[in-house]
Amino acid sequence: MLLSFENVSLTIGTSGILADIDMTVAPGESVCLVGPSGCGKTSLLRLAAGVVEASSGTVNNRFGATGVVFQDPRLLPWHRTLENIALGLKSRGVGRRERLARARALASKVGLEDSHDCFPHELSGGMQQRVALARALAIEADILLLDEPFSALDVGLRAEGQDLVERLVVDQGMSALIVTHDLTEALRLAHRVVVVSGHPGRVVFEHCVGTPFHQRSPAWLYEQAGHLLRQEVVRKSFLFQRTSERMS
Amino acid sequence: MGGLIRGSLSWAGSLTGVLLFAAFWEWGSLVYGSFLLPGPRDAIGALVELAVDDQLWSAVWATTWRAMSGFALSALLGIVFGMLAGISGTAGRVLEPVSTVLLGIPPIAWIVLALLWFGSGSMAAIYTVAVTTVPVTFAGAQMGTRTLDPRLREMADVYRVSLRMRVWDFYLPHVVSYVFPALVTALGVAWKVTVMAELFATDDGVGAGMALTRVNLDTAGAMAWILVVVALLLMAEHGLLRPLQKKMEPWRQSAKPSGAV
Known part of the structure; x- marks a missing residue:
């Protein structure tokens, strides 16, 4: 059982959404995708869910049943x-x-x-x-695909939702691919954090989180997020987001 | 308490409208004389006469039966083909012009055709009703099917929902809420067309009764039949369709005011 992206690109119309994505989610692994809005994170999840076909490359989802939670409850x-x-x-x-x-x-x-x-x-x-x-x-x-499932909720409900997912991932060893734009949320729930950025979106940075889940205190989360943001590529992709938000 | 007062006020408002209409009618009858325009009292008198010699009930039954059969037929066909046209773009392009053509043919023309095809009798009336109201229900169902939230459709894709379940659990409940206003319209048309068809094609029913009043120059009788048709229509809408809608859409009205947080 494995979810793998091999050299996957997605083009809709004339605009490239994703390019050269190579990524895997192993059984029992939780991978968080972070990146600025509009970088193709959701499209990546759609590819994994099999509702969109890749323009080139192969998406292989060998997990049995795939559960999806969207941004809105639907x-x-x-x-x-x-x-x-x-x-x-x-x-x-x-x-x-x-x-x-x-x-x-x-x-x-x-x-x-x-x-x-x-x-x-x-x-x-x-x-x-x-x-x-x-x-x-x-x-x-066998694998959960979560697309910013708690982004529309206020802080308390959001923490509650994260607790639920954490229990699934940690206690039950559920595989998960989680899209979020919140670095601390990613650091809290992931074995591995993948930063996607650019137009079309590419994987620009990967970070394995070695610290056991129960040692990830809020202080640790913010420290780690700060540490990640000191990386040139990560800072660039998130700074880009800030300027684009200010412009809009 | 406030609700009670508001409720009775709105009732009083409607009643005022009805009474004003009756007063206007009475005034017209005084001006033009009771032969051209019999007053409300004459009409009710004629109605009582009809009721007493049993003519009324058999006519009401015949007309109701025809109107409802034609209406049911058109609702069924309209919803099935409307959903088909909404789900498949190709089917939509094929069926839409057909519906437009049907909509363009006047009911009276259908009656002539129905008389030629089926001869006089109930069949001609039922057929005319069905064929004139089917474009209305078709359009409602097609609109409803098309407006299903695409996000729900994607959800159905993700959970690999079968076509059968898509129709029953996704499209139909959504379509129902679009189709009801169309059904109310179709029901009104059904009643009017039934009476018209009966005027030409049958020897019983409200329409046939009206044909008889025309022969006898019985204007009060004609007015009485009109009252009957209006009463029937109101009963069908508020006694059948509205309660049915409430029963079929519990998810719309059971809104608890911010009860669950």
């Missing part, structure tokens, strides 16, 4: 919590009783045991995102 507004969690199971032909039982177990796991029968609009943003995470876990995903 729940079906007319389904209740449990049915939304069980969506992937239904499409795999799991019977109603069993898929609801499994959804119930997952709802408890992500802290939604009291919201089984709520429609999405009755849930807060953080709860909706947890439903989306449970939906990704329901198909017994």
Whole structure:
């Protein structure tokens, strides 16, 4: 089981989105993609999810089931919590009783045991995102693809979401490819941090995080982020982001 | 309490409108005489007469049955083909002109054709209703299908959702909310077209009753039949379609005011 990008480029129309991407995610490994907005991180995730085809090169996803959590929850507004969690199971032909039982177990796991029968609009943003995470876990995903899943949430809910993902990655050894624009979030959740930058986006920097997860205190996270930003390429890609944001 | 007052105020408003209309009607009848424009009391009197000699109920039943059959047929066909046209661009390009052509043919022309094809009877009325309302339901379903959030479609791709499940769990619930206003419109048209078709094609039903009042120069009777049609239409919309919509879309109205945070 392995997710690998071999010399992958993606061009949409005349604009290059990604170029010469070489990257792997091994079983049990958590890789965080960071980079300025518009550098093609999300496209990379789409390639991994198999909803977009690479223009050249090969994307190989040999993990069995792939669970995806998008930036927005993308729940079906007319389904209740449990049915939304069980969506992937239904499409795999799991019977109603069993898929609801499994959804119930997952709802408890992500802290939604009291919201089984709520429609999405009755849930807060953080709860909706947890439903989306449970939906990704329901198909017994071997790898999770997360696209800035907590970027729209406020600080408290965000930390809560990160705790959930950390438990999955650390305690259960789940493989994950996580897109984020937050260096500290990446440092907290990753075995390896990959910086993507430029037009088209390329991998400009890779950093293996050797420190065990339980030793990654907030102070350590900020220190490490500062350390990374002292690297020329990393600073450039993030400084670029700041000027472009100021311009817009 | 406030809700009660607001509710009765809005009722009082509607009632004022109805009463104003009745007053205007009565005034017209006084000016033009009760032969050209019988007043509301004459119309209600005629209605009671119809009810007493049982003519009313059999006519109401015949007309309702025809209108609803034609309407159901058009709803079914419109939704199926509308969704097809919404999902597949090719099907859309093929079916859209057909729908436009159907929309352009006046109902009265369909009645003539239906009489030639099916002869007099219920079939002609049902066919005319279905064929004149199907473009409306078709357009509603097509619009609904096209406007499904592309992000949900991508989600369906990621979770490898089968076509059958896409239709049932993704498209249909979304389409329903688009189709209901179209269905309400179609139902109104269905009733009017049924009465018109009955005028020419059948010897029972509200339309046939109106044809009889024309022969007898019974203006009050015609007015009574008009009252019947309006009442039927209101009953079908508020007694059938609206409650059905509430039942089918619980996810729209069960909004708890910021209950879950």
